[in-house]
Amino acid sequence: MDKKYFFFDIDNTLGLSISSIIPADTAYCLRQLRRRGHFVSIATGRLQCDAQHFADRYSIPAVVSDGGNSLSLDGEILEMEGLPLEPCKALLRELDERRLPWAVVTDNTICRYTPYADYPCADPKNYMKTVVRPVAIDSLDAVYKITYARPADEQNEPDRQGLPHLTYLDHTYLVEPTDKGKGILNMLKRVGGRPEDAVVFGDGLNDISMFRKPFFSIAMGNAKAELKERADYITDDNDKGGILHACVKFGWI
Template identity: 45%
Template sequence: MKKYFFFDIDGTLTTPLTADYPESTRAAVKELIRRGHFVSLATGRMQADALEVARTLGISALVSDGGNAVTIDGKILYDEGLPLSDCIRTLSDIDEEKHPWAAAPYNKKYRVTRTPLYLEKVKDRYYETEVDPSFDFRKVSAIHKIFVACSKQERDDIPLYTLPHVWFSTDTMLIEPVHKERGIMEIQKRFHISDRDIVVFGDGMNDRSMFRKEWFRIAMGNAKPELKALSSYITDRADEDGIYNACRHFGWI
């Protein structure tokens, strides 16, 4: 029977330490597709970023930007940013000298900050970062993500209002959408998929929203304990052939 698989990327399709795609994972994805199953990403990464991964693995569907974007066969069904009014409130009220920030206003691995302090405080360079003192966040048409130089101990310093957040790294709060289930439900409605045929794989707390009781939920061996507690099945770690082993266990490949 055809199943509909939704895979998180980081720590699920990739190994936690190296960010590589194990050969067994590539083989499992390829075999699932060959056998006629539907395979999609379900990631917090932005659409353009996730699309690169999808092409690498031969996947034609993606739920990206934490559920705020859906792409099928190269066609973007929708791609929305965070609630803009709340982003403006948050960025207006952050103490920018204490907690410099960078915003991602476009569907690309690019962010802009108004102060060089951001690059001094934050170590990661995954996104291209431009310092533009004239950047006016009140005039952009969308904000997909906000990166704030902040530790977990300083979380209460950040006026989030209704905005969700995860931790990009120990020195960066990442304000981004965390409702992957929204994108999955959009695909479910479009293809008239039964709940019993949906299988989700994840490892982090941004996967929690798609670990719904009506879907089959597989937590990686390296998953957060809270996610494992919500799972239907716990497989091996991502770097120990976890995806391949689970798919073999249930006879999907």
Template identity: 45%
Template sequence: MQKKYFFFDIDGTLSVGQTMVMPESAVRCLEQLRANGHFTALATGRLQASAARFAAQHSFTDFVADGGYSLTLGGKIVEMKSLPAADCIALIDRLETAGIPWAVTPVNERICVTTDKRYLDAAPPEYFPTRYDPAFDYRTLQVLYKVNIACTAEQECNIDFGSLPTVRYNRDILLVEPTEKQNGIRRMVERLGIPNEDVVIFGDGTNDVCMFGQGWFSIAMGNARDALKRMADYVTDPVDQDGLWNACRHFGWI
């Protein structure tokens, strides 16, 4: 059997929605892929520390996280860079002027910090814990991994993000985070000497579009965005309907 190198998005691909809970068939699929000698890795927009938590639960030692800005190999961080801090600080200045609540992740830990109590009401309970600190000085930050903005899609249209990339987390929260997962995968492929023709990508969301059309075999989940399905080499069933298992069985990888 030809060895394949799999890169999986987490939310909506391995796990049901943003629950971080994998269907039993997906767990079995990963076990069988590894037993058959295949390489399995994550490719996620989540913070490295958040991805590491999920990775440890499901026996991943290699992953692209931070939307392509970090690489973890053999359980150790080998690359990790910040968003452009000066651009993020300028954005937060504009949010402050507009009276729009925000929070930031300034360290590689599952935490957000805000100086605006109003953000606490909008903070998703399943996301990072949020700490309110009125003395926090965001203008001194030199490293910054995420900016969370409490705004609707309508409000978003009136915000000047400059060149910063954004991903909508839910109806009320917009994330400023890297959207270059394809670049992280390419750097890992180069580090490990992986042939492009043996790379397989699984995804479902808009932040997975960047991974498709890169010369790798791409599979969209049945619950994926339509735009991603149109780009995919193959569309499987939804994540909660054995999509992972069915695709891997279809191609004889398990």
């Protein structure tokens, strides 16, 4: 059997919703893929530390995280790059001017820092810890993520500064890197894998960048319609054995 290089999104692909729990049949499938000699990696928008915790829990050796901006292998960080700094600072300044509360992730922890005591953080699915403290925009030397309150009035939308935006919890925007495909290519170079041997699994709009040729792309049954349109194959929902079914169907296990 030819060796394949598998890259799995976490939330709603491997994991049940936004959590660290994966179905038993999925955990079994991951173990079998590794026993058959395949390469197994996460490909997620989550911050490196959070993705690494998930990977360690399920003995997944490789991690493409931060939406493609970070790589780690066997627990060692190989690359970790933040968002472009000056556009981030410009966005934060404008958010202040428009009185739109924001929070920023500036280090490799799940803490986000905000100067706004009323920053929205009520949704229990939000895995980030919100810390209220002063944040000096001009002194920032790294930004990994930004979240900010979506304006009620569309006329109050700020200039996005060319930064990728995703709708997020608590009626906020999430600004984070979204080129998982780039991160996968960089990981393949590190481990000597061929792009045509890569298999990617995903469900959301932030997975679109890895649904590209020559990767073989598999959309979960619960995936967004836009992703399914780009997929080479659509499997079952992630909580109905979708990953196991696809791997059995194509003879990978």
